[in-house]
Amino acid sequence: MTSKSSTQQLIIEGAGCASCVGKIESALKSTHGVSSAEMNFADRTVMVSGTALADELIKAVESIGYNAKVLDNQQADDIMDEKEAADRLYYKKLIRDTVIALGLGVPLMVYGLFIGEMTVETTTERISWLVVGILTFGVMYFSGKHFYAGAWKSFKNHSANMDTLIALGTGTAWLYSMVVVFAPDVVPSMARHVYFEATAMIIGLINLGLALELKARGKTSEAIKRLIGLQAKTAIVIRDEKEVEIAIEQVLKNDVVKVKPGQNIPVDGIVVEGRTTIDESMLTGEPMPVEKGENDEVVAGTLNKSGMFLFKATKVGKDTALAHIINMVKRAQNSKPPIGRLADVISAYFVPVIMIIAIISALAWLNFGPQPALALAIVSATTVLIIACPCALGLATPMSVMVGVGKAAEAGVLIRNGEALQTASKITAMILDKTGTITEGAPKVTDIILAGATNEAEVLQLAASLESGSEHPLAEAIVESAKEKQLELLKISAFEAITGFGVQAQCQGKTLLFGNVKLMQDKGIEVTGFTDQAQALAKQAKTPMYFAVDGELAAIIAVADPIKADSISAIKRLQANDIRVIMLTGDNKETAAAVALQAGISEFFAEVLPEDKANKVKDLQNHGEIVGMTGDGINDAPALALANVGFAIGTGTDVAIESADITLMRGSLHGLADAIAISKATLRNIKQNLFGAFIYNVAGVPVAAGVLYPIFGILLSPVIAGAAMAFSSLTVVSNANRLRLFKAQEH
Amino acid sequence: MLIANLLGLVAIGLIIWWFWLYHPSASAAFENEVVIEVEDGVYTPSVIQTSANKAIKLTFVRKDPSPCAEMLVIPTLDISEQLLLNTQTTITLPALKAGEYAFHCQMKMYQGMLKVV
Numbered sequence: 001m002t003s004k005s006s007t008q009q010l011i012i013e014g015a016g017c018a019s020c021v022g023k024i025e026s027a028l029k030s031t032h033g034v035s036s037a038e039m040n041f042a043d044r045t046v047m048v049s050g051t052a053l054a055d056e057l058i059k060a061v062e063s064i065g066y067n068a069k070v071l072d073n074q075q076a077d078d079i080m081d082e083k084e085a086a087d088r089l090y091y092k093k094l095i096r097d098t099v100i101a102l103g104l105g106v107p108l109m110v111y112g113l114f115i116g117e118m119t120v121e122t123t124t125e126r127i128s129w130l131v132v133g134i135l136t137f138g139v140m141y142f143s144g145k146h147f148y149a150g151a152w153k154s155f156k157n158h159s160a161n162m163d164t165l166i167a168l169g170t171g172t173a174w175l176y177s178m179v180v181v182f183a184p185d186v187v188p189s190m191a192r193h194v195y196f197e198a199t200a201m202i203i204g205l206i207n208l209g210l211a212l213e214l215k216a217r218g219k220t221s222e223a224i225k226r227l228i229g230l231q232a233k234t235a236i237v238i239r240d241e242k243e244v245e246i247a248i249e250q251v252l253k254n255d256v257v258k259v260k261p262g263q264n265i266p267v268d269g270i271v272v273e274g275r276t277t278i279d280e281s282m283l284t285g286e287p288m289p290v291e292k293g294e295n296d297e298v299v300a301g302t303l304n305k306s307g308m309f310l311f312k313a314t315k316v317g318k319d320t321a322l323a324h325i326i327n328m329v330k331r332a333q334n335s336k337p338p339i340g341r342l343a344d345v346i347s348a349y350f351v352p353v354i355m356i357i358a359i360i361s362a363l364a365w366l367n368f369g370p371q372p373a374l375a376l377a378i379v380s381a382t383t384v385l386i387i388a389c390p391c392a393l394g395l396a397t398p399m400s401v402m403v404g405v406g407k408a409a410e411a412g413v414l415i416r417n418g419e420a421l422q423t424a425s426k427i428t429a430m431i432l433d434k435t436g437t438i439t440e441g442a443p444k445v446t447d448i449i450l451a452g453a454t455n456e457a458e459v460l461q462l463a464a465s466l467e468s469g470s471e472h473p474l475a476e477a478i479v480e481s482a483k484e485k486q487l488e489l490l491k492i493s494a495f496e497a498i499t500g501f502g503v504q505a506q507c508q509g510k511t512l513l514f515g516n517v518k519l520m521q522d523k524g525i526e527v528t529g530f531t532d533q534a535q536a537l538a539k540q541a542k543t544p545m546y547f548a549v550d551g552e553l554a555a556i557i558a559v560a561d562p563i564k565a566d567s568i569s570a571i572k573r574l575q576a577n578d579i580r581v582i583m584l585t586g587d588n589k590e591t592a593a594a595v596a597l598q599a600g601i602s603e604f605f606a607e608v609l610p611e612d613k614a615n616k617v618k619d620l621q622n623h624g625e626i627v628g629m630t631g632d633g634i635n636d637a638p639a640l641a642l643a644n645v646g647f648a649i650g651t652g653t654d655v656a657i658e659s660a661d662i663t664l665m666r667g668s669l670h671g672l673a674d675a676i677a678i679s680k681a682t683l684r685n686i687k688q689n690l691f692g693a694f695i696y697n698v699a700g701v702p703v704a705a706g707v708l709y710p711i712f713g714i715l716l717s718p719v720i721a722g723a724a725m726a727f728s729s730l731t732v733v734s735n736a737n738r739l740r741l742f743k744a745q746e747h
Numbered sequence: 748m749l750i751a752n753l754l755g756l757v758a759i760g761l762i763i764w765w766f767w768l769y770h771p772s773a774s775a776a777f778e779n780e781v782v783i784e785v786e787d788g789v790y791t792p793s794v795i796q797t798s799a800n801k802a803i804k805l806t807f808v809r810k811d812p813s814p815c816a817e818m819l820v821i822p823t824l825d826i827s828e829q830l831l832l833n834t835q836t837t838i839t840l841p842a843l844k845a846g847e848y849a850f851h852c853q854m855k856m857y858q859g860m861l862k863v864v
Contacts, residue, residue, distance in 0.1 A: 153789040154789050158765060160766055330827065333827075348855075349767075359759055362755065363751070391856075394856055
């Protein structure tokens with residue numbers, strides 16, 4: 001391919017001074033194929049004209065110590081606008097084609113039904129029908145050209161599609177009619193019938209069906225349009241101590257961006273100045289606005305409600321969470337669940353099989369049919385070709401997936417692909433991790449029971465110092481509690497985490513040990529006399545932990561992690577769907593039992609080590625369960641990967657959306673129940689579509705071939721077949737659109 | 748009647764041969780960049796051959812306004828790309844393992860094959 005001259009816009013990173021301009025311009029100009037390069041220092045962009053490729057330009061800029069990237073001016077919403085404009089144009093064309101074709105077809109049909117015979121007997125009739133035949137050819141050319149061109153090109157490619165059937169059906173009807181007009185003698189007198197009205201009507205009806213389908217299809221992509229609409233077009237950035245409003249693509253990493261109340265946040269970043277509340281519902285489905293202050297993360301696409309603030313851009317362009325979400329939704333919308341594969345296999349053989357059935361049908365009529373056998377043979381073959389609809393089959397799955405995945409995204413549920421969608425609808429057992437999934441995941445110290453120690457503050461100070469080395473959520477609670485009491489953390493050494501049991505370290509010459517009862521027993525520390533108190537705490541859904549200093553129990557520190565306000569109702573929703581809900585936790589049995597009881601869960605496994613979570617998933621699978629696993633996506637990665645469907649539960653928008661089959665953007669377990677409800681609704685919709693499309697073809701084709709004729713004397717008209725075919729795919733798209741009205745249960 | 752029946756049977760035989768038994772050879776072979784037109788319900792060229800050790804750029808030019816032509820899916824590579832009308836959309840594929848990579852529209856009505864040898 002030869003390169004054509006074009007203008008490209010680059011955005012330069014690292015150009016901090018006006019003198020850079022000359023350097024960058026001359027570096028670009030000296031690149032082979034560049035005819036001009038002009039830099040705009042205010043927005044750090046440079047327009048380059050010539051035949052050089054973008055990669056060469058970027059290399060040239062990089063060679064003098066700056067970074068550059070091609071500015072893609074075509075934002076996602078521009079693409080959507082362009083697509084809509086193209087669709088509108090195509091819709092107009094289809095309607096025009098419909099009007100032309102029906103303009104000839106309807107009067108002809110009315111004539112045939114009520115006024116006269118569509119037969120060729122006299123010379124006058126021959127001349128009249130010849131004129132009609134030429135007019136019909138005009139309709140075929142103007143309104144049906146795309147069918148014939150498509151059919152021919154597919155034929156050359158050894159493939160066949162809907163166009164093939166329409167072209168063959170209408171072509172056969174027209175050719176036969178022309179033979180009757182030109183050489184009536186070769187046709188038995190009873191069969192001298194013309195079918196021009198069928199040709200024109202079929203072309204008109206199918207164009208009408210395509211136009212209506214185009215309209216209905218537009219609605220299936222509403223969800224993605226809404227997501228794309230969340231992207232701001234411009235941003236106010238502070239450059240050289242001045243506020244400048246620039247296009248969103250020109251915002252660079254580390255730019256300081258100003259956001260006023262009522263504005264969408266343009267890129268991802270961290271607040272550096274100001275306080276505000278932000279509505280994140282469009283991404284997370286979480287209706288309550290979130291308070292944000294310094295060092296909090298803000299996410300592109302969310303809405304600033306109250307205050308004005310400044311933030312430092314950390315992710316721009318295609319790296320923002322919103323861009324990732326849009327991409328993931330788009331990709332998932334085009335992936336196919338396994339249920340659609342059968343339809344794909346059938347589609348591959350469908351058209352040639354229909355062609356063969358049409359030939360067999362014509363031969364049967366010729367051999368065994370009543371007079372006029374030839375005319376009846378032509379009618380039945382045409383009707384078979386026209387009534388068969390591969391599109392309804394082909395559309396059945398993708399249309400529903402498109403709407404279902406979009407609908408899920410609106411509820412803050414990101415579905416990776418069609419397979420995850422389908423499997424989620426069949427889940428029979430759901431494993432929930434306790435901490436952070438059922439509970440808030442932000443535990444607090446509730447009790448300190450002194451054993452060997454005498455000073456509560458000292459115990460807390462030592463325990464917090466020890467736990468400052470740990471990343472466990474319970475450890476954070478102890479450190480937080482010490483900070484609240486303004487206790488200084490001491491320096492520790494020889495820190496060791498004993499996974500699943502606890503931690504130990506040295507501090508001020510003392511050996512500190514903190515963990516569960518097993519750890520104490522392993523280290524030979526006497527705990528009898530305190531186990532009853534520990535159990536009593538555990539029964540109140542608190543987690544008691546033992547703290548030993550120099551080989552002696554110093555205290556029991558209890559930490560409680562409250563259950564999320566809506567966990568109980570969400571778990572009920574899962575159970576109402578006949579899903580076995582099972583809780584897993586590393587916590588002790590008593591605490592686990594208490595939390596499970598509060599949450600309404602009857603099955604739980606306590607004291608499960610992180611590596612055993614995956615084994616629990618496997619156990620359930622071995623017992624024939626289809627297992628969903630819900631966790632935070634980081635600690636539970638192996639179990640999430642092994643489960644039939646892994647659900648990563650996020651808090652806010654801080655989620656690793658690449659890590660799970662389904663990502664829940666908000667912390668609430670209702671997202672999980674919503675995900676399952678949407679997947680079930682989508683699968684039901686796909687099944688209805690597939691069933692409808694199968695039945696339509698399986699029943700329609702034999703009727704068109706004339707199986708009802710020997711008993712009931714019924715033979716379908718090709719015009720009826722055309723109408724049925726046009727509206728069968730419209731029905732599929734409309735049924736998929738019904739999913740848009742789906743509402744996950746109120747909560 | 749005999750002739751009609753014979754013609755019918757021959758037509759059936761031709762359909763089976765043309766659509767199922769005949770395997771078309773690659774119409775674009777061993778080029779670094781291939782421009783594929785999307786028009787009238789087909790990809791032209793529809794069968795592309797490349798070697799396993801090099802990257803290939805596929806540029807799709809959609810001239811077909813039908814919404815069916817809008818999405819291009821390469822399922823095995825997890826690629827789905829929106830093709831805008833009368834616009835070039837380039838997909839750069841890394842060096843692939845030998846094998847056949849089908850590409851098609853959302854409904855699998857438009858079909859093409861990338862053969863990596």
